Amino acid sequence: MNSTQVEPATTLAGLRAAKPERVTIVLLSGEMDKAMAAFIIATGAAAMGMQVTMFFTFWGLNVIRKPGATSAARDVLRKMFGWLNKGGAARLPISRFNFGGLGAAMMTKVMRDNRMPGVPELIDTAQDLGVTLIACTTTLGLLGLSKDTLIDGVDQLAGVSTYLAEAKDGSVNLFI
Amino acid sequence: MNSTQVEPATTLAGLRAAKPERVTIVLLSGEMDKAMAAFIIATGAAAMGMQVTMFFTFWGLNVIRKPGATSAARDVLRKMFGWLNKGGAARLPISRFNFGGLGAAMMTKVMRDNRMPGVPELIDTAQDLGVTLIACTTTLGLLGLSKDTLIDGVDQLAGVSTYLAEAKDGSVNLFI
């Protein structure tokens, strides 16, 4: 590389332009509104040509759980937890005014009436656009969930070092 | 540009110094404590010469809603939602120990007694310091809110691509 070639790279934008922008999103929350925000940003970024990785941890794992899939754990505590903490992107609560699911159902209806995609559709779009979906190994174990309780197309089970390796090169790193 | 001029830019700090740092904050939460944190960071950054953009989405839209402004939607669901989800920066709940507003009132009193600015004052300061306020078009529609239900001085209604275009050049991008 000689100094002539170096010149276009001497602005931060120039350096960044050399490779696609990276976006990472950690989704810890299991609420519909937060999951929607996460997937709207993820699909938007992927549509703009950015390389997007989403990490699902704690309640966020519910978003990528197969509907009805329960915990494989044999101990009573985790079984009970898995039962309370039902999975499936179509039945997430909302973070305010949930009223035992009524608020979430209302929001889903308004979205359908206005032809807005819900979380299950946004997940499909994310997968079509090549967003990488990673499930956190540590919290899978904690909630007693195995890989086969997750939706198809989850790319990887990984831990915090995989996340940090991605995030340190990310232009936009969000924790939701 | 010759190589002599290039030299000061050969550190990341040097490259960054060439233009003002950017800060973006997505505010999805409608709680007083989270709104305060968002505006304290936004006004702090603006006071330090950074270029700050705040995006208000979902419950965060309540923070920049005119007190008492209700949903313009004609359908019952969104009307009910707008009614439950009352707006105005002066009457936000807190995220823990709210007790139907008592906790939020207590916190507001302690802040006033200690001459700390509340959310309405922080919004004024943010606007004085040139912080850009953007309301999310998608969730405005979902909650049935129109631009005239928002406080004066909201700079723009925009979607996720506007957010990402700002955030990819941001030094600090937060999701609150």
Place this chain on the structure above:
Amino acid sequence: MNSTQVEPATTLAGLRAAKPERVTIVLLSGEMDKAMAAFIIATGAAAMGMQVTMFFTFWGLNVIRKPGATSAARDVLRKMFGWLNKGGAARLPISRFNFGGLGAAMMTKVMRDNRMPGVPELIDTAQDLGVTLIACTTTLGLLGLSKDTLIDGVDQLAGVSTYLAEAKDGSVNLFI
């Protein structure tokens, strides 16, 4: 610096490699699951050689409060708030299914049975790995807490400008 030396720095990765990556985490939430996520990322990053600073604000201050330490404020409101808002990393609620502490106790038991570190152990590890812990002066005042109600080894009491000065050079900045 001559142009030969400049060359290795002409990629963003190269520029960044010149100094350790910085990670900043604002912890506003006081829930066990979010505190765990914050400390798992913080200790993971520190173990990978990154320079990590954590800022504790609002309910996040509870995580670094000595168990049982109460508010030093003389006014009734803050006393009551400090009493409701009990501190100590070993007794944090969880953000969903807490059931008055039962859910948190269940999660703690599952973690112990599976030999996973809890929040108190993660705090010790963070301190051993040199993670900088900063308590937010503004919210300490608001909650009527003094420095001696915090655990030993909190490095600094500081405000938003200290946070921003760190975060603007951070590769990964999270708000939890």
